[in-house]
Amino acid sequence: GDSVTQMEGPVTLSEEAFLTINCTYTATGYPSLFWYVQYPGEGLQLLLKATKADDKGSNKGFEATYRKETTSFHLEKGSVQVSDSAVYFCALSNSTDKLIFGTGTRLQVFP
Amino acid sequence: NAGVTQTPKFQVLKTGQSMTLQCAQDMNHEYMSWYRQDPGMGLRLIHYSVGAGITDQGEVPNGYNVSRSTTEDFPLRLLSAAPSQTSVYFCASSQTGELFFGEGSRLTVL
Numbered sequence: 107g108d109s110v111t112q113m114e115g116p117v118t119l120s121e122e123a124f125l126t127i128n129c130t131y132t133a134t135g136y137p138s139l140f141w142y143v144q145y146p147g148e149g150l151q152l153l154l155k156a157t158k159a160d161d162k163g164s165n166k167g168f169e170a171t172y173r174k175e176t177t178s179f180h181l182e183k184g185s186v187q188v189s190d191s192a193v194y195f196c197a198l199s200n201s202t203d204k205l206i207f208g209t210g211t212r213l214q215v216f217p
Numbered sequence: 218n219a220g221v222t223q224t225p226k227f228q229v230l231k232t233g234q235s236m237t238l239q240c241a242q243d244m245n246h247e248y249m250s251w252y253r254q255d256p257g258m259g260l261r262l263i264h265y266s267v268g269a270g271i272t273d274q275g276e277v278p279n280g281y282n283v284s285r286s287t288t289e290d291f292p293l294r295l296l297s298a299a300p301s302q303t304s305v306y307f308c309a310s311s312q313t314g315e316l317f318f319g320e321g322s323r324l325t326v327l
Contacts, residue, residue, distance in 0.1 A: 110259075138314060149221075149307055149318030150260075195259060203248040203267075203311040204275075209259040 108133040112196050112208035119186055119215050127181040127211045129170075129196035137198040139163075139172050139179040140205065144193045153181075153194070191215045219243050223308050223319035230298045230326045238293040238322050240308030248311040249291040250275070251283065253304040254321070260307065266291055298326045 113128040131139065138157045142150040154163030159174035168183045179196060196208040224239045242249065250265035252275075262275030266285040280302060282294040291310075295302060303326045309316040 142316075147320075149309075149320045150316070151318065152315050155315070199314060203250070203314060203316065204262065204265060205316060206262075207252075207260040209257055 108137065108198060108200060108206050110196050110198055110206055110208035112194075112211050115193075115210070115212040117211060117213045119213070121188055121215055121217050122185045123215075125181070125183040125186045125190075125213065127194055127196075127213070129179045129181065129208060131177050131179065131196075131198050133177075133198055133200055135200055136174075137200045139170070140197040140199070141168070141170055141179070141181050142195040142197060142207075144195065144210070146192070150195060186213070186215045188215045188217055221308055221310055221317050221319040223306075223322050225322060226320065227323050228325070230295075230324065232299060232326060234298050235294070235296050236298065236324075237295075238306055238308075238324070240291045240293065240319060241289050242291075242308075242310040242317070243289065244310060244312070244317065245288060246310035246312045246317070247288065249285065250309050250311075250316070251281070251291070251293045252307045252309065253277065254307060255304050263293065263306075295324075298324075300326045302326050 140155045141153040143153045154165040156163040156172035162171045193210045197205045247268045251263040252260040264283040266272045306322045308319045
C-alpha cells in the first residue's frame, strides 16, 4: 500500500542554519504531497503542498519539490529560526482528502 | 472563526468504560476524519466520512465507532476502552484536499 518515510529526529540546529528534512514515498499513480507542521500543544496545519511532478511548494521560507524520479519531497529552509521548532509531517494523498502521514520529524532550533 | 472544535481536551478513563469524543466544524466541509497520534507512529486514520450519512473505516478502526448525522458533527465513540487506546486524537475536516485539524483530545485509559 501507499506509505511515507521520513528521517528520524530530532533534528537539532542553531538559528540561521540550513534545514533539510528528508521524505520519500511509495504510491500508485500520481499522489499529491504535503508538509504539515505541528507546534507544541496544537493540531497540525498545512505548511505547503505540491500536486504534480516537478511542482515546488513554498510557504514561510520553507520549500519542497515533488521529485517523481526519486519519489521524494524533501523539506528545506535556508535559515531557520527558534520559532520554527515544531514537529514536521510529510504526507501523501491519492484521493481527494484521505491522507497518509509519515511518522513526523521533530526540529529543535537553539539561539 | 472557530474552524474544527474538539471536546474534551483531556480525559482519563478506566478500562471498559465508554465515552464519546466530540468534533464539530463550521466550514461546511463534506469530508471529516479522525486520526490517532502515537509516538513514533505518526498519525493513523481511524474512520472518515465523505458526507452526512456516509462513513468508512481507515487504517485502525477496531474499537471505535462513528456516525455522521449532520455535515457539522462527527463524533468518535469508544465502546469499551482499552489501555491500547491511550493516545492523542485529532479530528480534521477538508473540502479541497487541505485538512484542517482540531487541537486534539488527549485520552488516557488506565
